[in-house]
Amino acid sequence: AQTVTQSQPEMSVQEAETVTLSCTYDTSESNYYLFWYKQPPSRQMILVIRQEAYKQQNATENRFSVNFQKAAKSFSLKISDSQLGDTAMYFCAFMKHRGGAQKLVFGQGTRLTINP
Amino acid sequence: NAGVMQNPRHLVRRRGQEARLRCSPMKGHSHVYWYRQLPEEGLKFMVYLQKENIIDESGMPKERFSAEFPKEGPSILRIQQVVRGDSAAYFCASSPLLGEYSTGELFFGEGSRLTVL
Numbered sequence: 035a036q037t038v039t040q041s042q043p044e045m046s047v048q049e050a051e052t053v054t055l056s057c058t059y060d061t062s063e064s065n066y067y068l069f070w071y072k073q074p075p076s077r078q079m080i081l082v083i084r085q086e087a088y089k090q091q092n093a094t095e096n097r098f099s100v101n102f103q104k105a106a107k108s109f110s111l112k113i114s115d116s117q118l119g120d121t122a123m124y125f126c127a128f129m130k131h132r133g134g135a136q137k138l139v140f141g142q143g144t145r146l147t148i149n150p
Numbered sequence: 151n152a153g154v155m156q157n158p159r160h161l162v163r164r165r166g167q168e169a170r171l172r173c174s175p176m177k178g179h180s181h182v183y184w185y186r187q188l189p190e191e192g193l194k195f196m197v198y199l200q201k202e203n204i205i206d207e208s209g210m211p212k213e214r215f216s217a218e219f220p221k222e223g224p225s226i227l228r229i230q231q232v233v234r235g236d237s238a239a240y241f242c243a244s245s246p247l248l249g250e251y252s253t254g255e256l257f258f259g260e261g262s263r264l265t266v267l
Contacts, residue, residue: 079258
């Protein structure tokens with residue numbers, strides 16, 4: 035079974051700073067997807083970024099980028115030039131690529147607060 | 151293109167009553183997932199369905215919980231004889247397919263918040 039661990043329950047930074055959220059996972063699969071989802075106070079789950087494990091290049095989406103270390107099974111999220119609207123819960127998630135039932139497995143979440 | 155639609159957004163039930171939560175996936179998506187989120191926790195997988203078929207229900211409690219996705223109409227998550235511990239947010243997600251497999255992109259609804267008095 036796959037597990038996803040987020041070791042930082044809470045983080046807080048000043049607006050415009052850069053912040054990195056950590057995520058590690060455990061799997062015996064060789065190919066899979068990794069995700070970061072954002073859940074603001076509205077509780078809507080919003081996909082921030084997606085990485086396919088077979089791609090060596092780290093995914094980026096505007097101010098959001100990941101550091102994917104496959105051998106270490108690490109998948110951290112970096113938010114540059116943080117904004118007040120980035121305040122939310124952030125969840126790391128894993129999904130296997132093929133074979134059998136695919137489902138998202140989530141970490142426990144990191145509560146990020148951006149201070150003015 | 152409408153997103154994943156869940157209703158009701160809020161549902162209040164007394165202990166022992168039944169709760170029915172509905173989910174309409176995005177247009178063109180034939181696979182639906184249900185997740186539960188307890189307060190201050192992450193999302194826990196419950197069940198994965200395609201039309202008229204349950205693919206994976208390994209996260210569903212063995213009793214009182216059931217899910218279906220009929221050929222016509224929304225997916226339904228049904229909780230019988232609710233207890234206070236069932237109070238949670240229930241999220242539905244749908245996914246497009248590439249062949250028979252998910253592309254890995256799940257689109258979530260806004261969730262249904264169940265409160266059991």
